[in-house]
């Protein structure tokens with residue numbers, strides 16, 4: 001179990017944080033925006049995404065692609081998912097996610113992987129795949145489209161935040177399969 005001082009020290013070392021995650025005891029992973037996102041990101045998108053996913057995920061498996069520091073993976077675990085795997089292409093984000101997992105004591109797998117590497121052989125099969133805030137990062141959309149569904153996907157939720165002059169609000173889209 002980490003002390004408060006150890007947690008604060010790791011939070012500092014692992015900066016910058018994109019996800020604001022409550023670690024308890026009044027400690028959050030971040031206290032300011034790093035790239036223009038709301039400081040409490042992804043609390044806003046989660047209000048939409050959270051409604052597209054069953055409230056009870058008992059026995060379900062969830063793959064979070066581009067998991068960053070693990071906000072959505074954590075929420076899936078808290079809804080009772082049996083298996084949660086978060087993958088992210090950036091080592092820094094996987095380190096953040098692993099640290100948060102330890103601080104919260106949750107059983108979540110994390111791997112550093114590129115979305116193009118995902119298939120049933122490499123990660124297995126999932127009931128639900130989340131690919132949030134990811135698509136606009138990807139150069140090879142057609143390859144991604146082939147990659148993501150096979151290991152998943154009864155439910156696949158995708159959000160996008162296009163830069164719009166008319167609105168600063170995130171635009172969220174969610175696709176739900178039965």
Ligand SMILES: C[S@@+](CC[C@H](N)C(=O)[O-])C[C@H]1O[C@@H](n2cnc3c(N)ncnc32)[C@H](O)[C@@H]1O
Nearest residue numbers: 042066068088089090093113114115132133137
């Ligand atoms: C804008 S962040 C979104 C994070 C989180 N899903 C959310 O909605 O808050 C995009 C994430 O996708 C990851 N990412 C970008 N391209 C990727 C790729 N080709 N394979 C795996 N992860 C990737 C980034 O490292 C980053 O953590």
